[in-house]
Amino acid sequence: MFTTNPGLEPVVAEELVATLGPVTITPAAPGYLLARAEAPEPVVTAAWPRLRSVQHVLSPLARRTLPDPPSLADVRAAVAELELPALRAARSFRVEAVRVGQHPFTRVEVAQKAGGALVARHGTRVDLSAPEVTVRVDLAGRELLVSLPLTHAPLHTAERPFRQRVGLKRNVAFAAVHLAGLTAPAHIADPFCGSGTILLEAGYAHPNAQLWGSDWVARAAQGTLQNLEHDGFGARAHVQPLDVRAIRDVYPVGRVDAVICNPPFGVQVGRKIKFFGFYRGVLELMKEVLRPGGRLVLLTDRKQAFDDALRHVGGFRRLRALRVETGELAPWLVAVERLSPG
Numbered sequence: 001m002f003t004t005n006p007g008l009e010p011v012v013a014e015e016l017v018a019t020l021g022p023v024t025i026t027p028a029a030p031g032y033l034l035a036r037a038e039a040p041e042p043v044v045t046a047a048w049p050r051l052r053s054v055q056h057v058l059s060p061l062a063r064r065t066l067p068d069p070p071s072l073a074d075v076r077a078a079v080a081e082l083e084l085p086a087l088r089a090a091r092s093f094r095v096e097a098v099r100v101g102q103h104p105f106t107r108v109e110v111a112q113k114a115g116g117a118l119v120a121r122h123g124t125r126v127d128l129s130a131p132e133v134t135v136r137v138d139l140a141g142r143e144l145l146v147s148l149p150l151t152h153a154p155l156h157t158a159e160r161p162f163r164q165r166v167g168l169k170r171n172v173a174f175a176a177v178h179l180a181g182l183t184a185p186a187h188i189a190d191p192f193c194g195s196g197t198i199l200l201e202a203g204y205a206h207p208n209a210q211l212w213g214s215d216w217v218a219r220a221a222q223g224t225l226q227n228l229e230h231d232g233f234g235a236r237a238h239v240q241p242l243d244v245r246a247i248r249d250v251y252p253v254g255r256v257d258a259v260i261c262n263p264p265f266g267v268q269v270g271r272k273i274k275f276f277g278f279y280r281g282v283l284e285l286m287k288e289v290l291r292p293g294g295r296l297v298l299l300t301d302r303k304q305a306f307d308d309a310l311r312h313v314g315g316f317r318r319l320r321a322l323r324v325e326t327g328e329l330a331p332w333l334v335a336v337e338r339l340s341p342g
């Protein structure tokens with residue numbers, strides 16, 4: 001079972017099929033996918049640590065749909081029915097709980113109720129600091145998912161030299177690169193690079209692409225370069241401090257295969273009309289920078305303003321749009337293609 005941001009399930013499904021061949025996928029809850037691969041187990045075991053669209057990998061044990069709305073007593077009753085051989089064989093265990101959605105109780109209470117039910121049935125001792133087995137209990141809405149976690153931290157969260165508060169989650173950056181749908185690109189660019197999360201994912205996904213990045217905050221541009229060098233992409237990195245309006249002076253104009261970015265959004269800038277003008281300016285620039293057939297992928301929480309600007313500027317074709325839950329916000333990942341002039 002794989003977890004991701006709700007909304008990114010199609011990207012996980014596509015990455016699974018690309019990595020493992022035929023896979024039967026069953027959605028378990030928003031952001032949770034059960035997958036059964038035809039490939040032999042050693043192939044699957046070797047492949048999952050390389051997946052970039054997922055956060056956690058779990059070995060599923062049981063799945064129950066609780067009454068609506070679910071209560072702690074429902075959690076306890078559902079867990080009490082489960083026979084977990086892994087727990088019977090262990091001397092100690094703990095429950096790690098995750099709660100998604102609105103409930104009138106906390107994840108700690110979910111862990112306590114589930115843990116109590118498991119102790120009562122299996123007699124195994126609880127050890128919160130060094131348990132032999134960790135049982136994960138996810139309550140997503142009214143779906144109760146019990147599993148053994150194969151990951152303890154989200155995949156690929158290795159330390160990087162430079163981090164930024166507004167940095168994207170790595171798997172969302174992967175999804176943005178994936179949505180561009182590129183084959184053997186030569187040039188990929190992010191003119192709002194921040195800490196470079198998107199360029200890093202582009203570097204992994206496309207080993208022969210030149211990586212063009214800029215940000216008008218000099219520390220961000222410098223940090224992006226450090227991050228790209230840290231992951232071994234220094235020789236392909238072209239990063240500098242630059243206002244987006246100046247990228248024509250630096251980027252390979254008319255030859256860029258994809259611009260993939262998350263420009264600033266949210267409460268800072270305010271009214272829609274400002275966003276329309278902002279996106280119009282960005283799209284006009286992209287018309288020059290992208291090659292015909294080149295792709296723009298952009299994360300926006302003002303999709304209407306972006307769509308209006310897209311219509312106004314013209315010369316692009318819509319490819320895909322996915323709404324992604326990223327904590328408090330649910331912005332859109334939008335992919336468009338630059339049409340050939342005329």
Ligand SMILES: C[S@@+](CC[C@H](N)C(=O)[O-])C[C@H]1O[C@@H](n2cnc3c(N)ncnc32)[C@H](O)[C@@H]1O
Pocket residue numbers: 164166167168169191192193194195196197198214215216217220242243244245261262263264265
């Ligand atoms: C949301 S952050 C990007 C985060 C980045 N994707 C990451 O994962 O680290 C937006 C970035 O755009 C930069 N920015 C805003 N306006 C800009 C402009 N006019 N020209 C260049 N960079 C700009 C900000 O400094 C900020 O680093």
